[in-house]
Amino acid sequence: MSSPGSSTLAETVAAGSPIAQAFELIAPKLELVEQELQDGFRSPIRTIQEVADHVLEGGGKRLRPTLLLLVAKMLGYEGRQDVVFGALVEFIHTASLIHDDIIDDSAVRRGRPSINYKWGNHLSVLIGDYLYLHAIRMGLEVGDLSIVQMLCAATIDLTEGEILGLQNNGRSDLTTDEYFDLVGRKTAALFGASARVPAMLVGLEASRQQKLWDYGYKLGIAFQIVDDLLDFTSNEAMLGKPVLADLKDGKVTLPVILALPRANDAERRKIESVLRTGTFDEAPAEEIQRIVAHYDAIEETRAIARRFADGCKECLAEFTPSPAREALEFAADFVLEREK
Amino acid sequence: MSSPGSSTLAETVAAGSPIAQAFELIAPKLELVEQELQDGFRSPIRTIQEVADHVLEGGGKRLRPTLLLLVAKMLGYEGRQDVVFGALVEFIHTASLIHDDIIDDSAVRRGRPSINYKWGNHLSVLIGDYLYLHAIRMGLEVGDLSIVQMLCAATIDLTEGEILGLQNNGRSDLTTDEYFDLVGRKTAALFGASARVPAMLVGLEASRQQKLWDYGYKLGIAFQIVDDLLDFTSNEAMLGKPVLADLKDGKVTLPVILALPRANDAERRKIESVLRTGTFDEAPAEEIQRIVAHYDAIEETRAIARRFADGCKECLAEFTPSPAREALEFAADFVLEREK
Numbered sequence: 230m231s232s233p234g235s236s237t238l239a240e241t242v243a244a245g246s247p248i249a250q251a252f253e254l255i256a257p258k259l260e261l262v263e264q265e266l267q268d269g270f271r272s273p274i275r276t277i278q279e280v281a282d283h284v285l286e287g288g289g290k291r292l293r294p295t296l297l298l299l300v301a302k303m304l305g306y307e308g309r310q311d312v313v314f315g316a317l318v319e320f321i322h323t324a325s326l327i328h329d330d331i332i333d334d335s336a337v338r339r340g341r342p343s344i345n346y347k348w349g350n351h352l353s354v355l356i357g358d359y360l361y362l363h364a365i366r367m368g369l370e371v372g373d374l375s376i377v378q379m380l381c382a383a384t385i386d387l388t389e390g391e392i393l394g395l396q397n398n399g400r401s402d403l404t405t406d407e408y409f410d411l412v413g414r415k416t417a418a419l420f421g422a423s424a425r426v427p428a429m430l431v432g433l434e435a436s437r438q439q440k441l442w443d444y445g446y447k448l449g450i451a452f453q454i455v456d457d458l459l460d461f462t463s464n465e466a467m468l469g470k471p472v473l474a475d476l477k478d479g480k481v482t483l484p485v486i487l488a489l490p491r492a493n494d495a496e497r498r499k500i501e502s503v504l505r506t507g508t509f510d511e512a513p514a515e516e517i518q519r520i521v522a523h524y525d526a527i528e529e530t531r532a533i534a535r536r537f538a539d540g541c542k543e544c545l546a547e548f549t550p551s552p553a554r555e556a557l558e559f560a561a562d563f564v565l566e567r568e569k
Numbered sequence: 570m571s572s573p574g575s576s577t578l579a580e581t582v583a584a585g586s587p588i589a590q591a592f593e594l595i596a597p598k599l600e601l602v603e604q605e606l607q608d609g610f611r612s613p614i615r616t617i618q619e620v621a622d623h624v625l626e627g628g629g630k631r632l633r634p635t636l637l638l639l640v641a642k643m644l645g646y647e648g649r650q651d652v653v654f655g656a657l658v659e660f661i662h663t664a665s666l667i668h669d670d671i672i673d674d675s676a677v678r679r680g681r682p683s684i685n686y687k688w689g690n691h692l693s694v695l696i697g698d699y700l701y702l703h704a705i706r707m708g709l710e711v712g713d714l715s716i717v718q719m720l721c722a723a724t725i726d727l728t729e730g731e732i733l734g735l736q737n738n739g740r741s742d743l744t745t746d747e748y749f750d751l752v753g754r755k756t757a758a759l760f761g762a763s764a765r766v767p768a769m770l771v772g773l774e775a776s777r778q779q780k781l782w783d784y785g786y787k788l789g790i791a792f793q794i795v796d797d798l799l800d801f802t803s804n805e806a807m808l809g810k811p812v813l814a815d816l817k818d819g820k821v822t823l824p825v826i827l828a829l830p831r832a833n834d835a836e837r838r839k840i841e842s843v844l845r846t847g848t849f850d851e852a853p854a855e856e857i858q859r860i861v862a863h864y865d866a867i868e869e870t871r872a873i874a875r876r877f878a879d880g881c882k883e884c885l886a887e888f889t890p891s892p893a894r895e896a897l898e899f900a901a902d903f904v905l906e907r908e909k
Contacts, residue, residue, distance in 0.1 A: 274729055276736045328694050352735055354668050354694055358701065358728045362721060365705055369718045378709045381702060388698045389614055395692055396616045 238295050238556075238563050248559045251552035255298040258312055262294045265316035269363060280348060280356050284323060293318040293423040296448070296560060300441055301427035303553035310371050314380075314426045317364045321384050321419060324360035327353050329391065376429050383422035390415025399479035399504045401497075405486055412453045413446070420449030440544045444557070447541035452564045454534040457482035459567075461518055461527060473514045479504050483533065488526035496520045531565075538565050578635050578896075578903050588899045591892035595638040598652055602634045605656035609703060620688060620696050624663060633658040633763040636788070636900060640781055641767035643893035650711050654720075654766045657704045658759060661724050664700035667693050669731065716769050723762035730755025739819035739844045741837075745826055752793045753786070760789030780884045784897070787881035792904045794874040797822035799907075801861055813854045816843050823873065828866035836860045871905075878905050 239252035239259075270281035294315030301311040331350050348356075361384065368377035393411045397403055424445030428438040460475040461484050475482055481504065489497055499512035500520065509517070521527060538561035545554055579592035579599075610621035634655030641651040671690050688696075701724065708717035733751045737743055764785030768778040800815040801824050815822055821844065829837055839852035840860065849857070861867060878901035885894055 272729070274732055274736065276732050277729070328698060331690060331694050350671060350690060352732065354671050354697075355728055355732045355735070357694075357698070358668060359725065359732070361698065361701065362725045362728060366718070366721050366725065369714060369721060372714060374709060374712060374714055378706070381706050381709060385699065385702045385706065388695055388702060389612070389617070392614055392616050392692065392695045392699065395695070396614065 237290050238292060238560055241563055242556075242559065247552040248556045251299065251302065251556035254552070255295070255302055258298050258301075258315070259291065259295065261309075261312040262291065262298070262315040262319065265312055266319060269316060269320065269367060270360075276348075276352065277356065277359060280352070284327075289319070289323075291319060292452075292560075293322055293419060296420065296445060296557070297423045297426055299553050299557050299560070300424050300444075301430065303548060303551055303557065304427050304431045304433065306427050306431050308430065310373075310430055311427055313367055313371055314376065314423075314430075317367050317380065318419060318423045318426075320360050320364035320367070321380070321387070324357045324364065325384075325387055325391070327357040327360070331357075373429070376426055379425065379429070380422050383418040386414040386418035387416075390418070394480065397481065400481055401485075401489060401501050401504055403481040403486055405483070408481075408483055408486055409450070412450055416453040416456075417446045417449030420452065421446035424448075437547070440547065444541045444544035447537045447544065448561055448564060451534045451537035451541065451561065454483055454530060454537065455564060455567060458484060458527065458530050458534065461521055473503070473509075473517060476500075476503050476517065477507050477509070479507065483530045484521050484526040487529050488521045488524045491524040491526070492520055534565060538562070577630050578632060578900055581903055582896075582899065587892040588896045591639065591642065591896035594892070595635070595642055598638045598641075598655070599631065599635065601649075601652040602631065602638070602655040602659065605652055606659060609656060609660065609707060610700075616688075616692065617696065617699060620692070624667075629659075629663075631659060632792075632900075633662055633759060636760065636785060636897070637763045637766055639893050639897050639900070640764050640784075641770065643888060643891055643897065644767050644771045644773065646767050646771050648770065650713075650770055651767055653707055653711055654716065654763075654770075657707050657720065658763045658766075660700050660704035660707070661720070661727070661759060664697045664704065665724075665727055665731070667697040667700070671697075713769070716766055719765065719769070720762050723758040726754040726758035727756075730758070734820065737821065740821055741825075741829060741841050741844055743821040743826055745823070748821070748823055748826055749790070752790055756793040756796075757786040757789030760792065761786035764788075777887070780887065784881045784884035787877045787884065788901055788904060791874045791877040791881065791901065794823055794870060794877065795904060795907060798824060798867065798870050798874065801858055801867060813843070813849075813857060816840075816857065817847050817849070819844050819847065823870045824861050824866045827869050828861045828864045831864040831866070832860055874905060878902070 239249075239256070242249045242252055266285060270277075270285060272278050272281070297315045297318060298311055331353050365377065365381065368380060371377075390411055390413070393407075394415060397407065397411065421442040422445070425438055425442040428441045433441075457475065457480075460473060460482065464472055471477075476485065485500060489500060492500065500517060502511035503509060503517060541561050542558045545557055548554055579589075579596070582589045582592055606625060610617075610625060612618050612621070637655045637658060638651055671693050705717065705721065708720055711717075730751055730753070733747075734755060737747065737751065761782040762785070765778055765782040768781045773781075797815065797820075800813060800822065804812055811817075816825065825840060829840060832840065840857060842851035843849060843857060881901050882898045885897055888894055
């Protein structure tokens with residue numbers, strides 16, 4: 230179900246390794262998640278079904294359900310609710326992407342026309358609403374109030390993160406603290422929640438539940454930092470969207486935050502002109518990339534992402550070693566090394 | 570908290586009557602709902618707080634919380650959860666209005682600039698998301714799974730109704746069945762849910778819960794029919810939006826559905842031209858109003874609304890007479906006679 234060129238976590242694992250074995254163990258459940266996504270997004274209303282088909286054909290890395298299932302495997306969870314919650318977190322993620330496309334006025338998502346481009350902003354808003362609510366309905370049907378509460382809180386975090394993103398748009402004085410608060414809400418909270426769900430399903434003690442939340446949260450931060458980095462280092466063919474698209478949209482990310490105080494006045498004005506005008510009229514994209522790279526902001530950003538990835542591995546230390554635990558550690562490397 | 574010129578249900582009651590007494594009895598709870606709306610929509614994120622202040626200043630009829638509190642009073646509910654759920658249904662309604670403004674590209678809502686006009690579509694989407702999720706969080710905190718499930722289902726209905734609205738946009742062949750399905754989801758389901766919440770809070774038997782759902786549902790249908798009617802019969806000063814705005818937006822409502830088969834070819838083409846072009850270039854608004862009125866479509870639509878209003882009163886027959894029950898019956902007349 231993945232889109233062309235987009236590797237899933239499992240696809241990047243060396244065949245025959247213990248990690249590959251862990252992925253083989255969760256593969257049937259990932260299939261069930263895929264089935265749940267198909268079934269859950271079915272509707273007698275024609276328009277919903279049409280958009281559903283488009284969204285599901287587009288696929289995705291299914292990173293959040295994969296994490297959730299690996300944690301469930303590591304904890305020896307035997308039930309079927311991990312599948313439901315795996316689909317649930319993917320629905321939440323998908324809803325946020327659909328609404329994010331409205332925010333960015335994006336014409337392309339995962340290399341294909343985005344929903345709002347194809348069907349208009351109006352329908353995109355409603356389909357996103359439908360998916361959020363459907364996800365919550367799925368959780369309520371399982372009947373575990375505390376898990377739905379946690380997922381609802383993480384989804385509110387996500388929304389608040391997006392609102393902070395708008396609020397901070399174009400601000401060249403954004404601090405690293407503000408950046409991490411934003412990224413924590415926008416991306417890391419749902420990763421944290423995904424990793425914590427199985428801990429709640431098996432009734433793990435609070436401190437170990439927290440460790441798994443921390444694992445997911447730190448992994449999510451690393452994931453988002455790498456995402457922001459790719460805006461500077463990748464190319465349109467790989468990303469499926471233009472390079473420096475974030476900067477052009479007024480999004481101030483870690484490489485820029487690190488480069489700005491080190492740049493000279495002329496360079497700083499060039500970066501700020503992109504943020505202000507949303508164009509490269511005063512400084513071509515290549516020049517901006519050169520400035521940011523010149524002040525080691527790329528390498529330093531990568532090092533920070535690596536620290537978060539290492540930190541998330543440490544959160545797993547107290548859990549009994551197993552192929553699933555190895556796969557979760559591997560996820561951190563995957564997130565660091567991904568190219569799209 | 571009501572906006573200038575917008576009467577609440579209570580304000581239209583004759584002073585000293587038993588109904589006025591019922592409204593006096595719920596007035597302190599309505600104040601608490603208002604407080605809950607203020608408290609619930611508070612955020613450390615500046616942008617959320619700014620939009621919250623704008624939305625809450627705008628007020629509204631608070632019709633859904635009023636119904637909920639009146640039913641709670643009629644059933645002798647003594648707790649405080651009716652206040653929480655009263656705020657919850659108002660938040661859901663508010664979220665849907667905010668997202669509806671994106672759909673209609675409306676510049677004015679309740680006589681004031683709409684959120685999307687003032688802050689842009691992007692933020693409007695996220696604020697609506699935030700409100701939906703916050704509403705669900707409130708319900709989850711109360712901890713009654715079945716009530717949150719019902720409210721979640723009604724909110725999905727609402728979203729599906731809006732999607733159907735888009736799907737049917739501009740369709741001059743819309744049937745009355747399709748119209749009632751759309752209106753049932755878009756408006757009546759949340760009314761039904763609001764009236765049913767107190768029945769669940771006091772643990773009423775299923776058949777009586779259903780009666781209260783039916784009461785709210787039929788009232789909601791009557792409410793929406795009158796809303797659609799006002800598009801033809803009111804004026805911009807009263808409505809706070811231009812007359813025939815719905816028709817211009819491609820929305821085919823009951824008066825049009827009734828008039829179209831009776832109109833002659835030339836008249837039908839005029840109505841269809843408004844639906845198709847979104848302008849009055851081929852037929853001025855006054856002429857469209859004249860055509861629809863000429864075929865008794867206005868009077869007949871009003872009669873259908875009255876039938877639903879009468880039907881909703883009948884649903885209350887088996888409940889012990891009380892000022893609260895009288896007030897709920899009065900709500901049906903209020904809905905029929907409202908002028909905005």
